[in-house]
Amino acid sequence: MDASSRQSFLGENSDALLAQAKVAIVGLCGGGSHVAQQLAHVGLGNFVLYDPDHAEMSNLNRMVGLTFAGAASGAMKTQIIHERILGVNPKANILALQADWKLNRDPLKDCIAIFGCIDSFHARLELEGFARRQMIPYIDVGMDVAGSPGNYGITGQAILSMPGYWCMRCMGYPSARRLEGEAKAYGMAGGRPQVVWPNGILASVAVDKFMRILTPWNSAPEALPCLYTEYDGTRQTLKSHSCLQALKAADKICNHFQGPGSLGDVLL
Amino acid sequence: MKTVFRITQGLIRSIHADLDRPHAFAGERVGFISCRQSVQSGGLAILAEGYHAVADQDYVDDPRFGAAVSGSGFRKMLSLAYGDPINVFHVHRHECRGLPGFSRTDLSESQKFIPDFWKVRPGITHGIIVLSHDSAQGLGWDPVDRRPKPIDEIQIVGMPMRWMWEA
Numbered sequence: 001m002d003a004s005s006r007q008s009f010l011g012e013n014s015d016a017l018l019a020q021a022k023v024a025i026v027g028l029c030g031g032g033s034h035v036a037q038q039l040a041h042v043g044l045g046n047f048v049l050y051d052p053d054h055a056e057m058s059n060l061n062r063m064v065g066l067t068f069a070g071a072a073s074g075a076m077k078t079q080i081i082h083e084r085i086l087g088v089n090p091k092a093n094i095l096a097l098q099a100d101w102k103l104n105r106d107p108l109k110d111c112i113a114i115f116g117c118i119d120s121f122h123a124r125l126e127l128e129g130f131a132r133r134q135m136i137p138y139i140d141v142g143m144d145v146a147g148s149p150g151n152y153g154i155t156g157q158a159i160l161s162m163p164g165y166w167c168m169r170c171m172g173y174p175s176a177r178r179l180e181g182e183a184k185a186y187g188m189a190g191g192r193p194q195v196v197w198p199n200g201i202l203a204s205v206a207v208d209k210f211m212r213i214l215t216p217w218n219s220a221p222e223a224l225p226c227l228y229t230e231y232d233g234t235r236q237t238l239k240s241h242s243c244l245q246a247l248k249a250a251d252k253i254c255n256h257f258q259g260p261g262s263l264g265d266v267l268l
Numbered sequence: 269m270k271t272v273f274r275i276t277q278g279l280i281r282s283i284h285a286d287l288d289r290p291h292a293f294a295g296e297r298v299g300f301i302s303c304r305q306s307v308q309s310g311g312l313a314i315l316a317e318g319y320h321a322v323a324d325q326d327y328v329d330d331p332r333f334g335a336a337v338s339g340s341g342f343r344k345m346l347s348l349a350y351g352d353p354i355n356v357f358h359v360h361r362h363e364c365r366g367l368p369g370f371s372r373t374d375l376s377e378s379q380k381f382i383p384d385f386w387k388v389r390p391g392i393t394h395g396i397i398v399l400s401h402d403s404a405q406g407l408g409w410d411p412v413d414r415r416p417k418p419i420d421e422i423q424i425v426g427m428p429m430r431w432m433w434e435a
Contacts, residue, residue, distance in 0.1 A: 263304040
């Protein structure tokens, strides 16, 4: 029995497809560390990793692969995930970039999917915009905790922004309220609350979305592809966002990335 | 240098839908794909942006070819490329399944019209795509040495993703 014998239902070419595929993960902490680990387990062959940060003790609560020693030494997050991937799949090719993706975009261009596992709503939209410009599927993972002591709620989302389908803005994510709130909080110190289990759930849903487009294991056509899965951590539910039905009912076509010059490099 | 051609599932369906339509006298339909390019480390991605059907009146009744496009038909695409920095790919379909090949006529006729696109939009790759009912293959003319090179990989971006590699 080889490493993939229990996932042969993914198709006879799935091993080769996965080994050949190159995927980028932007942000390697709560969501991104789970995504990287799962993709290593399914046999993905090529990774591009982005994270400019060192690991800290405050990451231990959610970053899979991070050990106490790693956090204490302040290792780069890219280094930790690099080792984690190679520990599962020693044949994986990994380009680990200790940088903001905007400072080194080229390695993203030949990926077949980009996972965005970053905190900022504005940064997610920028990354989605870049992916759309290159015609690369973008998968967004994020969670949020809001409320007051004794009355907190955990929510989150995994969204597939697929060229030719609705974009995140069409799907109402992130909301204008969230973008406005983030703009008002610009420069304020402190991160939003994050915990490991919703990150794990949402990263799994994101990997599911990726595997469905790469190695679909059920050829029955979906009447309405689940591009946007929302998570309610209080009710312990995952469901397809209601906006999808509304967009379909309205026969809405995404026009946000459709104009002349919306694709590729800018040529004059 | 690796060349990848990306096109959405929706756009490829639109192209097939147009090529399915019978013409009054032409044996087949043809069209043009307007594209943008993205330079990558070690390669080039050609990104299909839109499809431009050849209008009924822009076919020439020439029994030597399945479809022949008139000067007027070509001028419409040349005009588009003059005003906008697009890569132009001629597209037609062979009525078969599996990886299609280029006929001798495909290659000789393309060799005649591809250079015209450099007159209006020089320095970038233009080319041809041949479809079958379930696959595709392409050639891109290098703007430097002006010779055709196989598109190494055609990616259909959709659900599911599909790849067609140069045979």
